[in-house]
Amino acid sequence: MSFNTFGRFFRITTYGESHGLGIGVIIDGCPAGLMIDEEAILHEMGRRRPGQSKLSTERNEPDRLQITSGILDGKTTGAPINIFIKNKNARSKDYDKLKNVYRPSHADYTYSMKYGIRDHRGGGRSSARETACRVAAGSVAKQFLALNGIAIQAYTSKIGNISMNRLSDYSPEEIEKSNVRCPDVEVSSQMEAYILKCKEEGDTCGGVIHCRINGIAAGLGSPLYDKIEARLAFAMLGINACSGFEYGSGFDGASKKGSENNDVFYTDENNNIRTVSNNSGGIQGGLTNGMPILFNTSFKPVSSIKKKQRTIDSAHKSAEVQISGRHDPCVVPRAVPIVEAMAALVLADFLLARRLDTL
């Protein structure tokens, strides 16, 4: 079954293919009365958009959006908000020779097996172009969160084997001034050099994004299956090329002892409850404890490499493929706003769910 809806209360449903007329997203469940800043949406989409720098694909989609419903005099009315983004710069011909071949580590083969039919032009629905819809909707969610004092901030913490040493709060400016969205200037330039080297080799690389959510109250989330970390993991692993999620001390924390990993509570001078460490990443028992939410997501190296690869064709015969379309050598820098958008959608959802907890 195809299922293109994400969220329970603050919900998005997306549609559209990479090389069709366009892509779009319906936001349903956004509370009425929210003043929408369309420039902010465009700004977020600009962060995701290809062609930002020599580090990303040359496909240049200006991503002009059209909000066709749900807004009156700049405010949400409670009706579904449809955002449509036309496709302009689709070069379907690039894909003609891929029609009957299954690219390694792509969705070509699996889509064919699932549906018996496959839109080969630009990857159809599996294209990362769909993430523009997530970023647009996520920007609306961010505007709702901002009213509630919540801010989300993600940045590139690792590319290839190059890692930041210290994860901390950084300003949007510190992050955005880096082409790779890594706020550590020196590490950023090493990352950039590495990506360009991969590109020259016709190869690609992956990395890790660190995300922090500040200003969140205690008590958000759900105790069992819908734990807030479970919804965040679900959201992140639903992003193309995402291969892992951990929160708080995560995989490293698994080597610690309880006495090292436990977060000791205290009451600060403003009578706020805090923890000395934050190995729980702001989450205990599936619920927020008022400390910042911290998580990491890993991204695979892009599977569209320019090097020749062995593979099979749709008749299951051995074949060779060389991918010539426009592709990023590394998606991580552009994935930063997508991670933020998905996190924003999860948080907006839980912020609404929170209203149902008590009498």
Next chain:
Amino acid sequence: MSFNTFGRFFRITTYGESHGLGIGVIIDGCPAGLMIDEEAILHEMGRRRPGQSKLSTERNEPDRLQITSGILDGKTTGAPINIFIKNKNARSKDYDKLKNVYRPSHADYTYSMKYGIRDHRGGGRSSARETACRVAAGSVAKQFLALNGIAIQAYTSKIGNISMNRLSDYSPEEIEKSNVRCPDVEVSSQMEAYILKCKEEGDTCGGVIHCRINGIAAGLGSPLYDKIEARLAFAMLGINACSGFEYGSGFDGASKKGSENNDVFYTDENNNIRTVSNNSGGIQGGLTNGMPILFNTSFKPVSSIKKKQRTIDSAHKSAEVQISGRHDPCVVPRAVPIVEAMAALVLADFLLARRLDTL
């Protein structure tokens, strides 16, 4: 909002607290006509149950289950299956002194914030006892999967800093003969020694579980938000103390190049499509490609340590707490069947969803 249902087609809804009358699970959506092996359910529950060895909590719940509905002459009828598990060995008094204190890294504080009311006896709903329901339901799911040739196998691959070198297929016997459920005999005894050392110190430790799903056909999953890896991550992070999920080459793969990480397709002697490597962990574009699904989950060290800890009480005053209840020094060995159960529930769900893909 409280939400205690997991799954879309093959669904479970659980209820019950650690120290109440009992816990239970309703399985709704299991196809009619499935012959249920009740002994198999008990066997799985025995793997999860406390008191298996000196490595786990001394709470000794025999976990006798009562299937009150949905089965006729040993077969599912299509009606909801209710499995009820009585609580017997509840020592609520152990928790009396914890009534007004928030244990570090527990759900005490966050539940209080969410609901304004908290069942302090044994952690109430946040207790890991609830996972017995998951294992019981997961066993039913496994029986459905077995009919479709699918087998799930998990084992402990890391405890503290002690790791297995090579992850591979192991038989259930190789896994189960180890007290820690690590099929590498030598590594297993190191792990066991480490856990006992932690226990002696009044401390706890965490670890990593590796899971493999064999026999799965290509085309299962969903392309966008409900990617099979996203549902698996959602299922895993919904387990108590789980702190991370990665599939295929995961976080390590993020350091690789595309040319290293890509999985090259070939057709084997039986005309089956295979990939040379399996860095995709059997999943491409959110859908299975017919190779085994491979994933890892990390587990925090248990937060219930016996050492004295600083904390705050429910009046937000500084306090000290020493936890004397019966707790595991390490949950990882007992979490192995829970990981399998949640994976089984996800797979059963997708196996049903698969029926809706085409005409």
Next chain:
Amino acid sequence: MSFNTFGRFFRITTYGESHGLGIGVIIDGCPAGLMIDEEAILHEMGRRRPGQSKLSTERNEPDRLQITSGILDGKTTGAPINIFIKNKNARSKDYDKLKNVYRPSHADYTYSMKYGIRDHRGGGRSSARETACRVAAGSVAKQFLALNGIAIQAYTSKIGNISMNRLSDYSPEEIEKSNVRCPDVEVSSQMEAYILKCKEEGDTCGGVIHCRINGIAAGLGSPLYDKIEARLAFAMLGINACSGFEYGSGFDGASKKGSENNDVFYTDENNNIRTVSNNSGGIQGGLTNGMPILFNTSFKPVSSIKKKQRTIDSAHKSAEVQISGRHDPCVVPRAVPIVEAMAALVLADFLLARRLDTL
């Protein structure tokens, strides 16, 4: 697919068969902090229970309930509430001769076609016994509604061809003193006589229930598919033997002109907005307008008649059947609390949904 969950926010999931160990219901999503009056639940169940008078089936189930979870010190904790009702007076042998025959207008044939397997004992899951769960859960919903000033009142307005002339507000006492739950004393005794006459003939009869919901604020509901009348219709037609639903002026209103049927607004002395007539049954555009919600539901004559009937058996051969189990000559009086319960569940759900409308 089997689907045994009702509701979106205030949700119930039921399980159990007529002649199994028992039946039960999980209430999930009830806000924390609600003081539960268990006697009130038992009172509602007493209204539904068989054996109340000579008008109903002789099966005599005392319906003692066991709340196994979700309540602490009399208050809801936000955890799922499981209510279990043991079966005691099951006479499965009555059904042995029905094992291979399809009773006319029963679910025997259709269940066999759907699941390929059928629990013939007492109708299994299709038994009206399941409605005890709805009434128990509905009573919890009513307690939540009462806190919000909302009261639901249903009564029998028609049996066979005997109708009440004037539908209006009546007190619970006026309704409950009638064996048929018709508050008009004279009409009630005619109805009673008619039901007894049907019973003597080995026949059965149907009727209509009128329901009124008072104290509801304006703005509850949903504009499109989840209109409040649509959810109420869904709830009612989901009751065994219910064959129709209309709200406001309903089917009769279809013969009126707009100028006759429109409800003119005015502001009353307390500055409340009211309408002169209430042909809209308190609902406009899918949303409540603050006037009482009014609706009718029709119920079929019970299909279990004692007269001999022609039918077919499970080999599709012609057969004869005479039903000897214990059955009501008319379900309408006992359906009154079921209608109220389902309405209460719908309203509780919308009351929660209302919290998500605005910023």
Next chain:
Amino acid sequence: MSFNTFGRFFRITTYGESHGLGIGVIIDGCPAGLMIDEEAILHEMGRRRPGQSKLSTERNEPDRLQITSGILDGKTTGAPINIFIKNKNARSKDYDKLKNVYRPSHADYTYSMKYGIRDHRGGGRSSARETACRVAAGSVAKQFLALNGIAIQAYTSKIGNISMNRLSDYSPEEIEKSNVRCPDVEVSSQMEAYILKCKEEGDTCGGVIHCRINGIAAGLGSPLYDKIEARLAFAMLGINACSGFEYGSGFDGASKKGSENNDVFYTDENNNIRTVSNNSGGIQGGLTNGMPILFNTSFKPVSSIKKKQRTIDSAHKSAEVQISGRHDPCVVPRAVPIVEAMAALVLADFLLARRLDTL
């Protein structure tokens, strides 16, 4: 909360307002490989469209649709299908004087209470224009049903007090040649005359639509809350102005005895199981029995009458309103394809659900 999705497996999500840029619908869950006949969609939309005859509103929307996604070479790909319908003939100025007044029996007041904001232009989201989306999506569902031998046929059976005597199967031609979609020629001309008389008086009228679903196999539906009649009732009451639903013998059947109302089974010459009568309307125990599904829906007289009416304004002061926009004197003829579309969506959904019943 706003909720604009209908269906569980074959799902639609709609968006757009009467006087915005346009309206649209996403169909998600339609199986891959379905050949889509776009002319058939246009044909259905033509049946719903205003301006068909002097009986309907003069607003003349050609309803050209644009399928922006989900179709490749004429076939569904399994991706979401977005159908967008531009608004062209919007005369928002007609509504300026209604900005601050609440029309009797309209959604003006209730929307204001729910959202605190209201799109007064053409009724915004509450406009019947939204039903064009339902008809477009319903046509896709019909094409899926046709492959499975299922055909849906609705017609006008009552207008004001003018009723057809005998409900039976009629051909599409017999229905469509009538301006009111009543296949009885004589009754049709009486209905037409009555509607025109109402129009002349500046008044409006309502009626009843009868719907028949042929070719359906036994075993579709769900036993409890999701009974097929419950989903149909939900679908119908979700249509603007629909005020009632009954299936089989419905409200009239409530006056019958069991011995009269029961449907006796027999096996016909082709070894098909049939019932002598069809008072169950093809449904027993919430599941289809293989006989045609029969139901009726009632529609209110249109609330937009041209006569002057008393009302209140948004300051809750007494006011007078005279509605001058373009409105139908009777929606029933145009509601016929909407009833069919909603029924088709329900059936397509259950046809998919049916695949999950057994092993």
